[in-house]
Amino acid sequence: MTHTTSHWIDVPRANLYAEQAGEGDSITMLHGFLVDRGQWDHEFTTLARTHHVLRYDARGFGRSTIEPGSYAHHEDLAAILNACGVQRTTLLACSGGAATALDFVLAHPQRVSSLILIGPGYWGHFADSTPAARAFLQALRTLDVSGLIDSSLRAFTDGPRRAWNEVDPSARRHTELMTAQLFKRETSYWTRAAQDQRTPNPSALERLREIDVPAVLIVGAEDQIEVHRLARELTEGLPHARMFVVHGAGHHANLEAPAEVLGIVRNALSVAAEAD
Numbered sequence: 001m002t003h004t005t006s007h008w009i010d011v012p013r014a015n016l017y018a019e020q021a022g023e024g025d026s027i028t029m030l031h032g033f034l035v036d037r038g039q040w041d042h043e044f045t046t047l048a049r050t051h052h053v054l055r056y057d058a059r060g061f062g063r064s065t066i067e068p069g070s071y072a073h074h075e076d077l078a079a080i081l082n083a084c085g086v087q088r089t090t091l092l093a094c095s096g097g098a099a100t101a102l103d104f105v106l107a108h109p110q111r112v113s114s115l116i117l118i119g120p121g122y123w124g125h126f127a128d129s130t131p132a133a134r135a136f137l138q139a140l141r142t143l144d145v146s147g148l149i150d151s152s153l154r155a156f157t158d159g160p161r162r163a164w165n166e167v168d169p170s171a172r173r174h175t176e177l178m179t180a181q182l183f184k185r186e187t188s189y190w191t192r193a194a195q196d197q198r199t200p201n202p203s204a205l206e207r208l209r210e211i212d213v214p215a216v217l218i219v220g221a222e223d224q225i226e227v228h229r230l231a232r233e234l235t236e237g238l239p240h241a242r243m244f245v246v247h248g249a250g251h252h253a254n255l256e257a258p259a260e261v262l263g264i265v266r267n268a269l270s271v272a273a274e275a276d
Helices: 037-047 073-083 096-107 131-142 145-158 169-183 189-196 225-237 258-275
Strands: 004-011 014-021 026-030 052-056 089-094 112-118 215-220 241-246
Touching (some): 026 073, 037 089, 037 169, 145 169
Parallel strands (some): 026 089
Antiparallel strands (some): 004 014
């Protein structure tokens, strides 16, 4: 078994928790903003056999803290990489983590070898076309904990077309545990984001042509229409992008279809290595 080392990394107004394992080319994993680093349990363990892998809880998620004051997620990522001695890495990122990855590659293009984005999101781009998605936004406005947990599962794990009992029960339960831990925190990303988070201007979506690395977009067929729309926008806007749709999966596609997503990830790593 590959040895895992853990780290606490101090950044302004937060303490970030990270784990790394393995040797070789680096892969840094950025979780979605409804979950935490546990999204990558399978990929972290499996890819550590062939690569150096790094994952962390973003500010206000999982074990990482958050305090009042200005910050940017891509600057936190730079601090994580510096503290862990990673000079260049593939970014494997989901949802809000994908927004961080896009901002980071524009700020530090020489430090990113490739992008693999699952169910990509970007700041301020919220799903609102289904009742469950609108219920999530309403619960977010009032910080209704039980409403946030229930609506996020219905909107993003089940998706627009599936009932809860049509979703893999272990994947749904794993997502629910992470989501419940997040929204039950007294202080989390979601309680501080509107006040404190800084985002680039112009946005990464206005600068996609500058991103000169191989990129793969992975979207669950059962994800929200807004996520599919953004993934197509990224595929068309990034100079070296390919897109894959994973059937039978929602927003966190790797949790529902781990073997298929891992196969796409391995292929993307091979393509990126050849292009390097």
